Amino acid sequence: MAKTNKTKQNPFKPGAGYTPPLLIGRDNDIDDFVEGLDNGPGAPSRLMRVTGARGIGKTVLLSKFAEIASARGWEVIRESASEGLGARLVAQLQPPSQGKHDFTLSPSINVAGLFGGSIGTYHYESAQQMPLTLTSALRDRISRLEKHDAGLLIEIDEAQAVDKNDMIAIANAAQAMNVENRDYALVFAGLPSMSSKWLNNDATTFMRRAEPHALRDVPLEAVSAAFADTFGETGMILAEDPLKAATEATFGYPFMIQLVGYYIWSQARRNHPDDPVISVEDTQTGIRKALTRLGETVHGPELDGLSSVDRTYLLAMAQDDGPSSTSVIAERLGKGVNYAGNYRARLLDAQVIENKGYGKVDFAIPYLREYLREHAAFYRMSAESND
Ligand SMILES: Nc1ncnc2c1ncn2[C@@H]1O[C@H](COP(=O)(O)OP(=O)(O)OP(=O)(O)O)[C@@H](O)[C@H]1O
Ligand SMILES: [Mg+2]
Known part of the structure; x- marks a missing residue:
């Protein structure tokens, strides 16, 4: 006999950031996070970078981590990259009694913005001091929590869009906390490009040191x-x-x-x-x-976020039923292999396509091929009008 306990609400959550009824296929990532909390400061999973394509589940994994940390009495600060990230972090790090949002800095100024300012009780004279400000705000907050045997989790979503100076300030502050053996964890989440965004500088070195969690489709x-x-x-x-x-x-x-x-x-x-x-x-x-x-x-x-040449490359791929040969694509585009190679590299970096070995690439996003075929006329027209 079928069950009759009917619920009125649809249990599925097809919206960015909405926690699904079941978080499928992320047990290993969650276990690593928990182990990092258990093993104390210095455990590799105390600094993580979660990467993956749009809609793969980065934000909901951050929510899960936040829930786990909160259940242990930890405090959680969640931010998403946008201008003023460093200043917002400093503001959030202040104890509630000191007026969390009482900052006189314009939120549109990044952490190492042009001016000095004052965020609640933290003042700084110049942009160069901002990393120090973030460090002391972080230290003060963690010290208070440590008195109650709790730690601090900081999560930064859309990390591919963090301003370079903000990232350097965060890297410096985190490094100082490591040296002091502080009880905290830091998790970044973003598109795969976040790991290689700022070549050869402190921000990148720091980001690369973070434990990688590349999220993939689930079995x-x-x-x-x-x-x-x-x-x-x-x-x-x-x-x-x-x-x-x-x-x-x-x-x-x-x-x-x-x-x-x-x-x-x-x-x-x-x-x-x-x-x-x-x-x-x-x-x-x-x-x-x-x-x-x-x-x-x-x-x-x-597709709207790509250049018209990128789209033309994808349209050329969509003519195949399976993986495409990169030299055949170059021919279809009527361009040299090097020219086509540049666009291929960008599409790979954006995780729109993936390498299939032996000079072949395929779509990385399900049904993109079918979508392109259905809308080919539209995209071809818009490519021509951009020429
Ligand atoms: N492990 C999972 N099991 C089932 N559903 C999931 C899982 N992870 C995410 N989802 C669902 O997928 C959708 C996208 O999740 P989420 O917003 O976290 O993705 P994202 O990687 O942050 O995407 P974006 O890069 O666009 O921010 C949501 O509807 C969410 O409920
Ligand atoms: Mg997200």
């Missing part, structure tokens, strides 16, 4: 188990062929897992609210809707 067996559980918990049954089709449609890409789950669930609930068994038709319609949404939210914006 399909785990997706299948998670689908069965999540549907089951809301009184629905997703099994056999529909379960297989739903699982395969995700390619293990976390954002697509939420989209597919969401649209199949809502389709079934709408079409037969009293029958818990999900049909092949529900599944097919759900997958179609998920794909449309994936195109609007991932493929479209990703």
Whole structure:
């Protein structure tokens, strides 16, 4: 007999940063983080960099880390890269009684901005002093926490966009805390480009020292188990062929897992609210809707963010059904191999395509090939109008 405890709300969370019903395939990363907390200052996982493509689940992993640290009585400061990051960190590091947000510095000025300023109780005369300001703010906060046997977790999301001077200030402050054996952890999350962004300077050296956690798509067996559980918990049954089709449609890409789950669930609930068994038709319609949404939210914006030559390169790849030969692509573009190589390197760095060995590349984002084929005319037209 089917379960009848129906829940009204769709359990899937297809939105950036929304915690999914089940965090699939991240056990190793979580174990490392926990071990880092257990093993005290100096443990490698006390300084981490989490990288991966858009929608792979960096932000929700940060949320999980924050939850774990909070449960141990740690304090957590979460920031996302944008102008004024260093100043915001200093402001957040102050004890609440000293007016967390009482800073006279314009938030649009970065940590080593042109002017001096004052952030709550911390004053500095010039840009050069800002790293020192961040260091002392960090030291004061951690000292207070250490008295209660707690530590401090700082998380910085979208780290590929951190201003270089802010990153240098953070690197200096962290280095000082290491020397003093302070109880804290620092996690950066961002697109893969964050690891190589500032070649040959202190910020990069520091970032490279961080323990790498490159997030990838999750195994399909785990997706299948998670689908069965999540549907089951809301009184629905997703099994056999529909379960297989739903699982395969995700390619293990976390954002697509939420989209597919969401649209199949809502389709079934709408079409037969009293029958818990999900049909092949529900599944097919759900997958179609998920794909449309994936195109609007991932493929479209990703392509919009590229240059028209980058897009032309991708259009040339989309003519193939599988991995493309880079020399054939150069021919299709009517350009030399070196010229095409530059664009290939950029697309690899942006994780839009991946190397398949032996001079071959393939799409790194699921369904991008299909999306390009469907919208080829549009992108070709916009490439011509840019020439
Ligand atoms: N491990 C996971 N298991 C299942 N779903 C996940 C997992 N990780 C992320 N998701 C889902 O994928 C979507 C994207 O997650 P998130 O916003 O964390 O990605 P991101 O890597 O931070 O992307 P961006 O680079 O765009 O910020 C969300 O809907 C989230 O619920
Ligand atoms: Mg994110």
